[in-house]
Amino acid sequence: MGDFTKRLTERRMHTEIVQGHCLICGSYGRLSWDHVPPQGSITISKVEQVHLTEVMGIDAVPIKGVKSPNGSKFKTICRACNSNHLGANDQEVARVYKKLTKLVTHYFTYASSHLNYVTIPFDAIRFCRAMIGHVLSATSVNECIREPVATPYFTPLQKFVMGDDTAIENTHDLYCWFYPHDHHLSAKMFACWNAGNLCTISVLSFFPLAFSITEKGKGIYPSGATKVELKDDRLFVDLSSGHFPYSGFPFTVLSGNQMLAMASSQAIVSYPIKD
Ligand SMILES: [Zn+2]
Numbered sequence: 001m002g003d004f005t006k007r008l009t010e011r012r013m014h015t016e017i018v019q020g021h022c023l024i025c026g027s028y029g030r031l032s033w034d035h036v037p038p039q040g041s042i043t044i045s046k047v048e049q050v051h052l053t054e055v056m057g058i059d060a061v062p063i064k065g066v067k068s069p070n071g072s073k074f075k076t077i078c079r080a081c082n083s084n085h086l087g088a089n090d091q092e093v094a095r096v097y098k099k100l101t102k103l104v105t106h107y108f109t110y111a112s113s114h115l116n117y118v119t120i121p122f123d124a125i126r127f128c129r130a131m132i133g134h135v136l137s138a139t140s141v142n143e144c145i146r147e148p149v150a151t152p153y154f155t156p157l158q159k160f161v162m163g164d165d166t167a168i169e170n171t172h173d174l175y176c177w178f179y180p181h182d183h184h185l186s187a188k189m190f191a192c193w194n195a196g197n198l199c200t201i202s203v204l205s206f207f208p209l210a211f212s213i214t215e216k217g218k219g220i221y222p223s224g225a226t227k228v229e230l231k232d233d234r235l236f237v238d239l240s241s242g243h244f245p246y247s248g249f250p251f252t253v254l255s256g257n258q259m260l261a262m263a264s265s266q267a268i269v270s271y272p273i274k275d
Contacts, residue, residue: 020144040094052267072270190262222246
């Protein structure tokens with residue numbers, strides 16, 4: 001029986017495409033596969049993708065995902081953007097993730113530090129350029145079918161990824177926090193309502209770090225998050241266990257005056273599988 005008893009994921013409707021508009025530069029042509037999480041930052045393994053809305057909430061039922069033998073992938077950007085803007089900066093993401101994994105392991109193995117955070121020197125522009133690029137690419141191929149249009153939320157992010165270091169200065173804030181989970185989570189855009197404050201947010205999370213983009217000055221982020229400034233020369237990650245319940249944000253329990261709204265095809269969870 002096994003898999004036959006499971007519902008099929010809607011994600012399978014969002015992966016087939018040959019040509020389309022690149023979700024970074026907008027040009028029309030052949031699209032190439034982007035690994036999210038990027039190669040080098042995690043051990044590439046067999047994974048399954050589903051939509052976040054299929055596995056969150058009280059009605060979640062077993063679901064059969066889209067399988068990939070070599071990591072979670074999205075065919076939504078052109079080859080030039082993939083190699084020039086993302087590939088060139090993925091090395092910095094890989095370096096930070098490897099170093100952070102070492103520090104986190106040491107922290108929880110020895111618990112000898114009197115500090116509750118770890119810090120790593122990093123190139124904020126290169127790190128954020130790659131992470132934001134992967135946020136833009138991790139979505140449904142259906143976004144590549146329509147003509148690109150300028151939007152206040154995505155256009156500055158696209159310009160930043162394509163090399164304009166100041167493009168998001170007045171439009172977006174960036175945050176990161178410790179992410180102690182083995183599934184990967186990408187949510188290209190969702191709206192979060194928190195006690196009267198409505199904010200558009202993007203999240204890309206894979207062990208051991210979550211990264212989020214928000215509208216400037218709206219300030220919705222989980223407890224324990226650290227703001228990332230593009231002029232920073234170090235990354236700070238708070239490892240206090242008190243923040244763990246919020247680390248899966250937005251895949252967390254809402255309480256009080258809080259609400260989430262998202263397009264199901266834009267929020268994808270992938271997790272390692274054995275066969
Ligand atoms: Zn492109």
